[in-house]
Amino acid sequence: MNRKLNYNPSEIEPKLEEYWQKNKVYKVIEDKTRKKYYCLDFFPYPSGSSLSVGHCRNYIPTDVLSRFRKMKGYNVLHPMGWDAFGLPAENYAIKNKKHPQDTTVENVANFKKQLSILGLSFDWEREINSTDPSYYRWTQWFFILLFKKGLAYQKVAEQWWCPSCKTVLANEQVEEGKCWRCGSIVTRKGLKQWFFRITSYADRLLNDLDKIDWPEKIKLMQRNWIGRKEGINIEYQIEGIDEKITCFTTRPDTNFGATFIVIAPENPLVKKITKSVSKKSVEKYIEETKRKSEIDRIAEGHKKTGVFTGSYAINNLNNKKLPIWISDFVLMSVGTGAVVGVPGHDLRDFEFAITFKLPIVRVVVGADADNLEITKKEQVQEEEGKIINSEFLNGLDIHTATKKMMDYLEKKGWGKRTVNYKMRDWLISRQRYWGAPIPIIHCEKCGVVPVSEESLPVLLPEVDNFEPTGTGESPLSKNKDFVNTTCPKCGGKAKRETDTQDGFACSSWYFLRYADPQNDKKPFEKNKIDYWCPVDLYVGGAEHAVMHLLYARFFTKVMYDEGVVSFEEPFIKLMNQGMILASDGRKMSKSFGNVITPNSVVNKYGADALRLYEMFIGPFEQEVSWDDSGIKGTRKFLDKVWQFVTEKNKGNKEDLQADVKIEKALHKTIKKIEADFYEFKFNTVVSTLMEFMNLATYLKNSLSEKMHNDISEKLVTILAPITPYIAEELWKQISNDKKSIHEHSWPIYNENLVKDDIVEIPVQINGKIRDKLFVSTTITEEELKKIILESKKIKIMLNNKKIQRFIYVKDRLVNIVVV
Template sequence: MEYNFKQIESKWQNVWYTQNTFAAKQDFSLPKYYCLVEFPYPSGQGLHVGHPRSYTALDIVARKKRLEGYNVLYPMGWDAFGLPTENFAIKNHIHPAEVTKNNVAHFKQQLQSLGFSFDWTREINTTDPSYYKWTQWIFLQLFKKGLAYKKEMAVNWCTSCKCVLANEEVVNGVCERCGSEVIRKKQSQWMLKITEYADRLVKDLDDVDFIDRVKTQQRNWIGRSTGAEVDFGTTLGDTLTVYTTRPDTLFGATYMVISPEHPYIEKWADKLTNLDEVRKYQDEAAHKSDFERTELNKDKTGVRLQGVMGINPVNNKEIPIFISDYVLVSYGTGAIMAVPAHDTRDWEFAKKFDLPIIEVVAGSKVGVENEAFTDCATGVMTNSDFLTGMSVEEAKKAITEWLTKEGKGHQKVNFKLRDWVFSRQRYWGEPIPIVKCEKCGYVPLDESQLPLTLPNVESYEPTDTGESPLAKMTDWVNTTCPCCGGPAKRETDTMPQWAGSSWYFLRYCDPHNDKELISKEAAEYWTPVDWYNGGMEHTTLHLLYSRFWHKFLYDIGVVPTSEPYQKRTSHGMILGENGEKMSKSRGNVVNPDEIVDTYGADTMRLYEMFIGDFEKAAPWNSDSIKGCKRFIEKYWNLQEKVVDGDEYTPQMEALMHKTIKKVTYDIDNLKANTAIAAMMTLVNELSAKGCNKEELKTLTILLNPFAPHVTEEMWDVMNFGGMVNQAKWPEYDEEKTKENDVEIVIQIMGKVRAKITVPVDMTKDDVLATAKAEPKIAELLDGKEIKKEVYVPGKLVNFVAL
């Protein structure tokens, strides 16, 4: 019987959508399960086949959990603010809101065509004022608690896009998007004090079920370390404070390096005899991103500051001070001490500028012959005055105590994590609900005035000054101070795209609440998210930002848990057929619409899950997808062979229970590929040996999370009652997963000659006797002397006969 997938898939998608089949229930007495996938940015290109991998995996989990009796929340929405939409709007003279509306409609149609069981009654959009009202509300709470502040800082500035770029958007000194020159310039930016939560962000990773590589990335990004802040004197009377994790190596510090942006350079400008050389180097550094500046393999560059020397606090020796672009003013104190004998980068710098190299950890100095750096984390101190002879750990403790006692430093916990730059000089983002009053300073809007909506503008072009396009909207900008009633100006920077995505999972729980971000009842019922899946590219910034916001909301009593996600997994990318990342420039993008049109949504879903280990990258293979289509057709044709029967037949009972166990385990452990393989085996067996209604019914439920359309139609055709998504997940009997019989291969001289089926508990002697009695074996052994009999229990018998 032909399976008309286009007709059947359209039919069931319409039923599910119009009947809100997968809407989460408002009954908070039911056991709940909250499945979450990262909501997409609705670009004009739409989905490619890599996107649905995550959605399909969690859709399988969500559908299984419903069949197990859970009240499941599996929502979808749109992360729709951002620069790509604004740039498209500028180029094509279409309002960003209209661009977003069109893109969302396209994405939604694509997602629905794949049969995902999203709860569309809870659909959200970060550009909807009823949504970003609460994004603004969260910002106001952060501001009131001192966690949002304004700061002058160096930023990456694209000379063409006229906007601030993230470090990741600067490649070889040019803008990744337009290829124009990027410079460093000072800009006043809103910042969020995520560093206040750094310790908790590290510590609380112990309490959540995140895969190891996600936890590792989080810990590395936060970069918690314990060391000491050390005060170096200078010959100009100022103090340069450095942070180091290795205070034990202070006697080996032979020079210092400060950032080209360090404020002391301006303070010392009239004392520096090579100021022109310094200025030239500062200008060169301003054209590099932080990533380029700190790349380990780059050439070491710098300029010695002529006219000032540093003073090592442990021996009062004068040491030179350099500026070099590998030191960032935004990290630590913007100054470092250099110990070239025991640090690769310091050693390379010292060799280039002919600086002293003093070994202070015995046996770990950079080798003279091969010039190779060796680890100095262990060993015994040398050339270090009162530390000499101590172990490294003993020396760390002793020098820290000495620094504290002498007033020259103290123990310090430091983090690589920097405060979050939280403003963009663009139009298409959430307005920041702050006004600036000449008398009162920065003043928050009253919460009753939220949402502060974007004004409808005709031009979204960025300004030459670096201000937001909103700065030109004087009618909108000019306002009154909420505090004193005097004249004031609105903040014209907008929030970054990260803002709306940092709390969206909470709004899904209570999306229509116009009185509060989330009700107490909904928060206590739905949070934390039980299972969150997304790309590895979002396991640092997005995951950190959303964890930070959630912890803050927990601190002010909005949510009942300090962590937003109980479980976090990440999927591998689907690569192009050439094994490379899919991109339009490589010409290897596969359009899911074409796959669905040719093979059907169920086939695509199965193939996306069957393609390989979910956590690893896998190349797309247009030929392999045909195998999944044949599997669906073979399953569909079982209805022609089905016979009556309300329990499993003896010949199928063990395999049925084994398959239930296998599929149940594999879904819970993101091993969909092996679950599908098990069901393929079952379908082959049912096709060959016969299939009754109970066996088909169970198979249909097991297959439903993977291929929902064909299974709904099969359920309907077979008159099993209701819809399959309302059925009960089958249970297995552990005892019945064990085979009563086992197939034994019989070999003669290592060559397979026959197979027999015997009880699993048959003794060795009986198995050998049964094997010899097998007619074909008996004929081949007739007249020969059996020299040796080998029996591998449950697998094979081998006769060595001459």
């Protein structure tokens, strides 16, 4: 047994990486006799030249967990690929004055090289790339599926336009009035666009959130984004013209307290109802609104602004005139683009009324019985109370009154019950080059025709000038060879669609392709999907809550309806990793000069030290800062492990008690680490290992040779999923087994050895702790009772009082009840 005395990761890690790849240690094979475990990281964008240690925050823990599950007997699928189409990759290419095809190849190669030095157990034979025609052929196939089902359609609409990226953006991609990718201020532009009808699945997307094990904050973000509301559309006659305003509300019970109406700046009624005296101020306000995103307009705390149109509407309930205002907090895309203002019982309406000195009428009295004039926001009663000042509703609670008012309005013909959603259809088309071409042909005779499935993929042509035009047309519109084609239906002259698909279309189904990545006949074989999917664990950033995660759920439900897959939710469990900040507490950025790459850390400390530190740095979901002292500490720990395993005992005398003590500690360690893996408590996994190593090092020279060897083998096996390189190297040194350590099982702990022989028992008198005793776990209740009652301390406490009951909860506590 040749044991090397020095731990040198720069020597052993490249050698072992080559050995694993050559021997296909991580090759995944379908074996339906085994229980599967599908663990997946979010599809990474190769839109930069390098990964940082922050990117490793999810790649390393998921690898550890995948390795652990494999050792527990699961057939594990833990693949990797590249989300290489879309704005991030194209903008990077433009910035570096290169073609996106070239930068994508370069970046993917570098990312893959960086991942390979981290000891990640990917089966690279399953690697996929969204820019590969063999992949985006099926992205186009899904587009056609949606089109045939009436779920993909084209219309002219006002859309967000990024002047820097020179393309439209979905609502989700506008943050505080700026482009999500480049940070430029966005504007509005009317263009013919393609949409996916995700709103048709709104209720299912909402209701099925209860079926999945996701962080509640992500579920809440999706619920709020979908924004389902049951209410009623109420019509108000506009004074002086033959027009009506329809307002959606969920609280018609408060309508006797209505004092104004607010409509969206985009509402078509604006031109019809604006009086000449208000025309200039209204036009100016509308222009100002165009520079704001919908998200910003409805944000909590957003300052209320508005302008009066000069017109009034009539409240049918009491014939009162309601001034009609325009304000940006009302969206044309939500409800009817008009709301009725009840400032006494809606905080947003209250803020608007206070700003513009509009009347505030109380029609609800809450539990505090306050019926005074409403002048402070604390008085605004929104959630409960009884109706006042409302004729036939007086005395009713608000919920009963809401139903009664809806019945009344419908009977009178003044309103109609309805359900509204905040979510809009998914804008899928982009006026950019670097994306999967939309497989649609426009024929003057036949109209809009999908490309035949046999003709897929519609290849993205190679062009020299790929930069966006800024005219609202894709750069592909200039390529006549691409544009001019024949109609699949009539064979006549036709033109191809020149917009490309949003990158999120590619990432909405990629997790399915990993199950059957080389299939050239269909996206995947259903029997393979039925085995591997859905994904058991999905790990990535929370920033994709209302984009990728929502879109992937939509795609999956469509495929389920078509019988393509057998499940309705793509990801059973979701975890979000916390961000790793630089040591200065700021986000890692090239502009700050504080980016730490995995290459630099691995070169200095080794991959295993980095893996260990990424786990130890803090709770998985918590934001943390990088600390060089931490990585130094994990490297020292590995030196200690190496020394313990490779060096022989220096003691002359064996201590049986030391053997017993270390064996019990080992089995407790195995149990604790196993439990922590399942709970995603990676930081405590490492701290538990460190505690064990401290004890093992302390007792080493008192251990028998047999126990030292047994402890070493078990320790190396425990370390295998966490620090795969050092575990493999040490295994080769101490074991005669020629198989890789990564083909072995997780050690099984002995239940008898994890039990404590001695336990601490609190002794209570009438529920108050008066003493604590250390006793054997085998002690009987009678023996324990005798010891306690003969204790001088307890005798003094009891002071000859009569014992009513002696309660013993085994190994937990004693309570003596006295009178």
